[in-house]
Amino acid sequence: MSGMHGMDLGTFGIYTFDFEHQPAALVRESVQELEELGWPAVWVPELLGREALTHAGFLLASTRRLRVVNGVARIWSRGARWTYGAAALLADAYPDRHVLGLGFGGEPRPGTTPLVAMAAYLDEMDTLEPVGPVPQGPMRRILAAYGPKMLELARDRAAGAQTYHVNVAHTEQARRVLGAEPFLAVEHPVLFESDPAKARAVAREHLRPYLSTPYNLAKFRRLGYAEEELSGGGGDRLVDDFVFWGDLDTIAGKLHGHLDAGADHVTVQVIGVRPGESAMPYWRRLAGALLPASASAAPSRRASSTAEGMSAIG
Incomplete structure (x- = not known):
């Protein structure tokens, strides 16, 4: 895949905040079903309290093939040395299955800007070497980016960029800034309501x-x-x-607009699910519409409960 040096995240993935507040047993069950459904990648943020790299490690340990992307690990939540060390361990333990997504955030740092802070963080990371053995696979990183300067930094200092809450027009703009080779992932919310x-x-x-x-x-x-x-x-x-x-076909058609505009990968965030309920019924439906037939054909362990949770909004 473009910019990822042989690592294929697929065309569509799942982006979810759900795993930040669910018990570990439910998270494990959910991520295993996502893998069975054929989803190639799951993206998890760092916002509500679960630490980004241990979260990624748990999801990787719970599955066999699924790629896990930090979307994103906040640079002000931990020092560059510790981020580097954790990413090196995951690259060694799970070759070609982890992507370190970095974004500014965490405790505020007055007197700096996101661009300057990110560049300094990358500078420090790039001076480090693994404490243990050289990882079996490369450590891949992308940057959360929106404006042209951060996109340029993602182009020059990472495998590419992740955008969050943008429209299709922005995806076209981002591709022009990045150029042809760097990886571009786009997150987009969807709602099953007509x-x-x-x-x-x-x-x-x-x-x-x-x-x-x-x-x-x-x-x-x-x-x-x-x-x-x-x-x-x-x-x-x-x-x-x-x-x-809208309905499934409408949502799927609109998501493809980002691919037409230059995205390599679209990570889909389902909204409108009531607290305490799971987005899994929608992830199952999206798998049938967005994933290759060979990937989504395998029956899941809970396929018989497709209607479960469909009382969520929509």
């Missing part, structure tokens, strides 16, 4: 935190959204661009 009023209400609730921070508001403005589209929970055009809602 009623426009209901869908947009759920989508606005999901987008609410992103419409209340200066950084994200600046992002939306640069993408051409007018001020009136950024108020009142977001205008219909913005909501529809940033959350793909």
Whole structure:
């Protein structure tokens, strides 16, 4: 795959916050079923308290083939030396199955910018060598990036970039900045709801935190959204661009738009699932629509319970 030097994450993957608050036994069961369904990769953030590298290690240990991507490990949550050491161990223990996604975040560091902080972090990582044996597989890293300068850093200092909550137009822009070779992964939320009023209400609730921070508001403005589209929970055009809602065929068709615009991989975040319920029924349906037939044909251990949890919104 482009920029990944022989590691294939597939065309579509799963992005989920769910594993940050579920018990380990349920996480293990879920990730094993994702593997059985044929999903090639799962992406996990670092936000609610589970440490990024131990989280990745647990998911890798729970499966045999699944690739695990930190989307993202926050650079201000741990020093570069410890990130490097953990990534080296995972590369040695699970060759070609782990990608270290890095993004700025953690405890604030006044007096610096994300770009300067990330460059310094990479500088320190690049001076280090493994304490133990050289890993069996390469340590692959990507950067969370949106603006052209961070995308350029991802192009020059990593295997590529991951974008989060962007529209298809941004994917085209990001590919132009990165060039042909670097890897580009795009996260996109989806909602299984065909009623426009209901869908947009759920989508606005999901987008609410992103419409209340200066950084994200600046992002939306640069993408051409007018001020009136950024108020009142977001205008219909913005909501529809940033959350793909509808039936399975509609959602799948819109996700392919990112591939047409230059993405190598789209990682899909299902929203609208009520607290305490699982997105697994939707992940099963998406597997049938997005994965190669050979990958998604194997019966899962819980295939008979496809309807389980479908009382979630949509």
